[in-house]
Amino acid sequence: MDKDLAVLLLIIAVRGGVPFLVFRWQFAGGLLCILADASDSILQDALGAEPLEGHYHLVDKSFDTYYLLFEAIVAYRWLDPLARWAGVALFALRAGGAAFYELTEIRQTFLVTPNVFENFYLFVAGLRSIDPEFRIPSWRWLLGIVVFVGAPKVLQEYVMHYRESATWHFVKENILLWR
Amino acid sequence: MLRKVFACGSRERVRRGLILLMIVAVAYVPGGVALAMLLSGAE
Numbered sequence: 536m537d538k539d540l541a542v543l544l545l546i547i548a549v550r551g552g553v554p555f556l557v558f559r560w561q562f563a564g565g566l567l568c569i570l571a572d573a574s575d576s577i578l579q580d581a582l583g584a585e586p587l588e589g590h591y592h593l594v595d596k597s598f599d600t601y602y603l604l605f606e607a608i609v610a611y612r613w614l615d616p617l618a619r620w621a622g623v624a625l626f627a628l629r630a631g632g633a634a635f636y637e638l639t640e641i642r643q644t645f646l647v648t649p650n651v652f653e654n655f656y657l658f659v660a661g662l663r664s665i666d667p668e669f670r671i672p673s674w675r676w677l678l679g680i681v682v683f684v685g686a687p688k689v690l691q692e693y694v695m696h697y698r699e700s701a702t703w704h705f706v707k708e709n710i711l712l713w714r
Numbered sequence: 715m716l717r718k719v720f721a722c723g724s725r726e727r728v729r730r731g732l733i734l735l736m737i738v739a740v741a742y743v744p745g746g747v748a749l750a751m752l753l754s755g756a757e
Contacts, residue, residue, distance in 0.1 A: 562733065562736075566736060566740070569740065654740060654741045657736075657737060657740050657741075658737050658741075661733045661734070661736065661737040662733075662737075664733060665719060665730050665733055665734075666719075683741070684741045686745070687741050687742050687744065687745025687746075687748070688741065688744075688745065690745050690748045690749060690752075691744050691745050691747075691748040693748070693752075694748040694751050694752055695748070698752075700751050700756060702744075702747065702748070702751065705747065705750075705751050705756050706747060709750075709754075709756070710747070
């Protein structure tokens with residue numbers, strides 16, 4: 536089999552299959568989705584194939600929205616109304632931003648529609664795996680949680696999408712020392 | 715609040731500690747990398 540095709544099938548299998556795990560393990564499944572998200576760049580680099588060349592951003596963003604949708608479905612089932620509706624609203628903000636980007640190709644869109652949902656989801660899912668009865672106590676707590684998990688994400692979006700820096704290459708060359 | 719979270723057996727305490735660590739790491743490690751890129755002027 537052609538190497539590019541094999542890597543493409545592997546990427547589709549990983550990124551398409553892993554999100555189903557959030558229905559079984561809300562928190563661990565969410566963490567695995569992040570690893571799966573990183574896997575496409577890593578697989579391409581490690582195996583020396585570029586099946587997504589020229590289409591990477593479209594494919595990556597589509598799979599991102601796909602796995603966030605699974606997490607949004609889980610969030611929608613939470614019994615805590617503050618966590619549920621904040622989760623759904625943050626997902627809608629991100630999905631709307633991704634759709635707007637596809638229509639306009641303005642990368643800065645992601646700076647005003649940051650993926651705070653993912654960090655928020657993992658925060659609530661993580662605390663729910665410690666205490667299944669966990670509830671966000673008040674609007675003030677909700678605001679604090681969103682700021683706590685959202686601030687680093689806004690910085691990340693600024694670097695990735697406003698400055699258009701290649702994060703993976705920076706990590707690879709300066710942190711992992713993989714040249 | 716944290717004291718209440720860790721009021722449990724040792725294995726469960728480790729599990730809960732790892733979960734809290736992961737919640738913070740997932741948010742702040744990529745943010746830290748972004749800050750490092752910003753401060754170093756990496757493209």
